[in-house]
Amino acid sequence: MSILVGEHTKLVVSGLTGREGSFHGLNNRRYGTQVVAGVTPGKGGSDVEGIPVFDTVHEAVAETGANTSMIFVPPRFAADAILEAADAGVELCICITEGIPVHDMLRVYTQLKRDGRTRLIGPNCPGVLSPGKANVGIIPAHFFKPGSVGLVSRSGTLTYQIGNEIAQRGLGNSTIVGIGGDPIVGSSFIDIVQMFEEDPETELIVLVGEIGGDEEERTADFIAENVSKPVVGYIAGFTAPPGKTMGHAGAIISGSKGTAQAKAEALEARGVRVGRNPTEVAEIVAEILGARV
Numbered sequence: 235m236s237i238l239v240g241e242h243t244k245l246v247v248s249g250l251t252g253r254e255g256s257f258h259g260l261n262n263r264r265y266g267t268q269v270v271a272g273v274t275p276g277k278g279g280s281d282v283e284g285i286p287v288f289d290t291v292h293e294a295v296a297e298t299g300a301n302t303s304m305i306f307v308p309p310r311f312a313a314d315a316i317l318e319a320a321d322a323g324v325e326l327c328i329c330i331t332e333g334i335p336v337h338d339m340l341r342v343y344t345q346l347k348r349d350g351r352t353r354l355i356g357p358n359c360p361g362v363l364s365p366g367k368a369n370v371g372i373i374p375a376h377f378f379k380p381g382s383v384g385l386v387s388r389s390g391t392l393t394y395q396i397g398n399e400i401a402q403r404g405l406g407n408s409t410i411v412g413i414g415g416d417p418i419v420g421s422s423f424i425d426i427v428q429m430f431e432e433d434p435e436t437e438l439i440v441l442v443g444e445i446g447g448d449e450e451e452r453t454a455d456f457i458a459e460n461v462s463k464p465v466v467g468y469i470a471g472f473t474a475p476p477g478k479t480m481g482h483a484g485a486i487i488s489g490s491k492g493t494a495q496a497k498a499e500a501l502e503a504r505g506v507r508v509g510r511n512p513t514e515v516a517e518i519v520a521e522i523l524g525a526r527v
Contacts, residue, residue, distance in 0.1 A: 236364035236409040237384070237429040237436075238326060238355070239267075239302065243368045246271040246291060246300035246324070248307050248315045250282050255306035258330070258372050259285070262304075265369040270298040291315075291322040304361070304370050305329040312357060313338035317345060320352035328370050329356035332416070339418040346420065354420025360390035360412035373410060381406020383519060384430035386423060387442035388415050389470055392512060396442060396468065399516035405523060408436040415444070423453040431461050438464045438523060440515065441506070443497055445471035450497040458504035464522050467501045467508040468515045469494040 245262065249255035250272025260283060263269040269285055271294035278289035288294040291303065303319035305312055305327065312331040319327045334357050346354055355362055361371010366380040373390075377398040383405055387393040390412050397407060411426050413419055423441060430436045439461070443450040450469065457465050471494045498508040507522075509515035 235433055235435050236367055237426070237433050238353075238362045238364070238409060238411065239368040239370050240364050241367050243268060243302050243370065244298065244300045245269045245302045245304060245368075245370055246273060246294045246298065246319075247285075247304045248273045248291065248319065249305065250274065250285065251277050251280070251287060252306060254330075256282050258306065259304070262369050262371070265375050266366075267368040267370060270294075270300050291318045291324065295322045295324065301325050302370060303327045305331055305357070307331060309333040309335070313342050316342050316354060316357075320346060320349060324352055327352055327354045327420070328359070328361050329354065329414075329420070330359065330361060330371055331356075332358035334358070334416070336417060339416065343418055343420065353425075355411065356414040356416075356419060358416045359414035359419070360393065362412070363407075363410045365407055365410075371412070373412070377401065378410060379406040381408065382435060382437035382523070383407045383440055384426075384433065384436040384438070385410045385440045385442070386426040386430070387412055388423075388444050389442055392442050392468070392470055395512045396440065396515055399512055400440075400519055403516055403520040405520060408433060417447075423449050424456045427453060427457065427461060427465070431463055436463065438466065438519060440519060441465060441467045441501075442515075443467065443469045445469070445494050445497070446492045448492065451500040454500045454504040454506060457501075457506060465501075465506045466515055466518050466522070467498070467506045468512065469497045469501075469508065 247259040251274040272287040
């Protein structure tokens with residue numbers, strides 16, 4: 235198995251006719267993902283290199299059986315695109331769009347939690363990759379190879395670097411999940427860690443956090459009580475000054491709260507080994523899995 239995406243994924247891309255949507259949607263198809271439809275209002279009946287385009291997600295799902303949605307539409311339309319996908323019965327929605335207004339995401343988050351039918355990954359995320367099976371998003375798949383390391387991250391670029399470091403050591407990944415760096419996202423570290431814990435293909439979990447908020451600390455408590463598999467952590471932002479937003483909207487620290495040091499200490503206190511740089515993370519992973527062989 236893997237989590238979230240795999241051979242079963244049938245993808246509909248909202249915004250497939252746009253520049254970014256077509257580039258990445260076609261790239262996902264070249265990787266082997268079943269991209270079965272695109273959605274752009276007013277362009278129904280056309281196609282993008284053989285992928286049929288529909289006016290609505292409802293029509294796309296009815297015609298193609300799509301079960302996963304990828305959102306590549308401008309920020310002001312993204313919230314409605316997510317809710318349209320959920321209303322159409324899509325099980326998984328992966329929103330790549332960044333810059334969605336916070337009040338729009340509050341509306342989306344509340345609605346999705348109330349309905350309980352659709353899982354949202356993102357927004358402002360690189361997507362989800364199950365190496366050798368399916369790629370939904372903008373993750374450069376050539377950095378990764380199939381294996382038993384589950385990786386969940388708030389940072390896209392660090393995900394790629396750590397995945398490459400792991401691959402260089404002869405190891406691979408079951409699934410890579412970028413949950414997004416905005417203040418309000420659809421799925422948390424805890425959500426994804428729990429999925430990896432339940433996935434028989436995943437032997438070890440890598441958690442890549444960053445400064446700001448308290449999600450890594452809360453995840454540390456969850457790991458201590460609910461996770462039997464080894465977890466390796468990394469926190470971006472050890473040199474970040476207090477009060478500054480670093481990269482993502484959610485990456486801001488106040489006083490001693492939300493610092494990389496505080497997060498690393500919380501994880502280590504719960505038995506999670508934390509690397510101080512991506513190379514050290516890969517070395518710890520190789521050490522643990524090597525000892526298990």
